[in-house]
Amino acid sequence: MPLDIIFLICSFLPAKTLIELPKINRLFRATLLSTTGASVWITLRNSFRAPAPMPGMSELEWARLLWGGTHCQVCGTKGVNRVDFILRKRICYACVKKKGIPRVAFKRRYPDADRVVLDLVLPTSGGNRGARNGYYHCEEIEKVIQEIALCKRRKAKENYNQKRKQFLKECSEHASRCEEWVAEDRSRKAEEADNVRESRIRAIYDRLRNMGYTEDDMQEVKWLQCVQRSTPLSEKSWDMISPDVFAVIRGYRTSRMLRDNDGILATRRKTFDKVFLDYKNKLQPKQWRTLPSIETMYLFQTVNEILVCPDSKTISEEKLSTTLETIQDEVDCWIRTLKRILAEDIAEAIDMYMCSSRRAEAPPPRTTSLDLAMTVIQCVQCYHYSSTLEAAVRHLHTSSCCEGDLLRVSQLFRYSQVPTARLLVVKSGLDPQIATPDDMDEIGAFYQCLDCEHHDDSFVATWRDHIRSHTRWYNVPQFRLLAEQESPKDERACWACGHCNAHINGLVTRADVLEHVKVTHHVSKTHVPQDFFYAGQ
Secondary structure (H helix, E strand, C coil): CCHHHHHHHHCCCCHHHHHHHHHCCHHHHHHHCCCCCHHHHHHHHHHCCCCCCCCCCCHHHHHHHHHCCCCCCCCCCCCCCCCECCCCECCCHHHHHHCEECHHHHHHHCCCCCHHHHHHCCCECCCCCCCCCCEEEHHHHHHHHHHHHHCCCHHHHHHHHHHHHHHHHHHHHHHHHHHHHHHHHHHHHHHHHHHHHHHHHHHHHHHHHHHCCCHHHHCCHHHCCCCCCCCCCCHHHHHHHHHHHHHHHHHHHHHHHHHCCCCHHHHHHHHHHHHHHHHHHCCCHHHHCCCCCHHHHCCCHHHHHHHCCCCCCCCCHHHHHHHHHCHHHHHHHHHHHHHHHHHHHHHHHHHHHHHCCCCCCCCCCCCCCCCCCCCEEEECCCCCEECCHHHHHHHCCCCCCCCCCCCCHHHCEEEECCHHHHHHHHHCCCCCCCCCHHHHHHHCCCEEEEEEEECCEEEEECHHHHHHHCCCCCCCCCEEECCCCCCCCCCCCCEEECCCCCCCCCCECHHHHHHHHHHHCCCCCCCCCCCEEECCC
C-alpha cells in the first residue's frame, strides 16, 4: 500500500490508537518514525492546535506526553491529567515532591555544590497552586552538577552557564505557551461538550414532541444525569435512557393531574373517578373495602400510563373500564408485597423483644398476623397511624397524606409498636393476641383517658383516636371504658353497610348505618363486618 494512503488512514485514527501503532511491529515503527512519517505526527498535533514539541523532544515523544494516557510516568498512578511542561513529564504531585527538593533544602542535600546550580534549574510547582515554593528536580540538579564538573576552565563554565540559561529561557517560554494551550484546549473541549450536550437535549426534546408531549412536560427532563451526558443521542442510548425520561414525565404529569382542576389531565381524572365508582358498585362490600384510595389507584402503572399519556391521545371510558377489569391482580400483588414487608417488621420486633434484657410492658404480637387490633401501622410519608392495613391503604396518598411514589413499596408503611393499642384491647375485655379490629368495632365503645386533659375535660374518644393521640407518649396512660349512657354520640362518618353498596360513595355515622341495616336489610342484631364495617382511614 502506498505511504500516502497509509498516512491518510492514520490521520483518521484517534490519538491514543495512533500512538500505539509503532509498537505493533518493526515495519510500522520504521515507517512512522522515519522523516516522511513525521507528517503523521504533525497532522495529529495540528488537529489539536497543539504547540510544537518542547526543545529536545521528538514529535512522537511529544504526542505520547500529550495524549498517551493519564498515568504518572514515575510511579504509574492513574488519573494524572496534568503535564508538567517544565519537567517534560506527566507526573503526579507526590512524585514532584519525592523527586525534587525546595530551595531551602539544597545545601542539606548537596553540601558541596555551589548555589549557582539552582539558577540553572527551573523550579516547578507540580500543579499545586497552593504551594509557596517550587521544587527543583533532583535529576536536573545532578545533571547540572556533572556538567559543571566537566568544565575545567572558568571560560568553559561561563559558556555552559550562558547556554544553559538560554535553554531554560526557551523552555520557560515554551512551557508558558503550552500552559496557555492547555487552558484554551480545556475551554474548547468544554464548549464542544456543551454543544454536544445541547444537541443531545434537543434531540431528546424532538422525540418527545413527536410523541405529543408539551414543553411543560419536558421541563424536568433536562436535569436528568442521563440526559446531560456529552455524547450524541443514538437509538441505542435512547433505548437505555427512555425509561428514566418517561418516569420523570409521568411523575410531573401525575402531580399536575392530582393538582389541576381543569384541562385534559383533570378531565381524565374525573372520568376515571366515575369509571372507578362504577367498577366498585359491581363488587361486594367486602371486596371494595380492601381497595386502595382513588389517589393510589391513579398511581398503578396500568392506570397511570393511560391517565398521563400525551394530551394528543384520546382516552375513553371504555378503555378505562377495560383496564379496571384487569387491575385487581396488580393491586393484589402490591398488597401482598406490603403484607410481606410488614410481617418482617413484626417478626423483627418479636426478636428484639425476646432478646432484650428489660422486657417492655406491651409485648408485640406472638405471630406475624396483621389482623390483630394491637397491630398498628404507620404511614412513612405523613406518620399517620392506622389500625389495619386496609385502613392504611385507604389513607395512602389522600388529602390527609402526602403525594408519593407507589413504586417505593418498602418505604410506604412500617409496623409501630404502640402499647396503648394493647391496653385498650385489654380494657375492652378481649385477648390482645386474638382480638381483631372488627372485634373492637363491634363493641363500639368510648374510652376516657385518665392521664391527659383535653379542653378542660378528660379526653374521651374511640380506641382508634386514642391510639393516634398517644403514639408518642413515653408512659402508657390509663383508660376507663365508658358505659353506653356515658358515651358521647359517635359523629364520625366512617361506616358502611356490609350487605349493599348504599354507602360506597359517602360513608355515614354508626347510628345511620345501624338504622339502614335494620330498616333495609331487617337485621336487628348486627355484627362487624358481616352487617356493617369501618371504612375510614
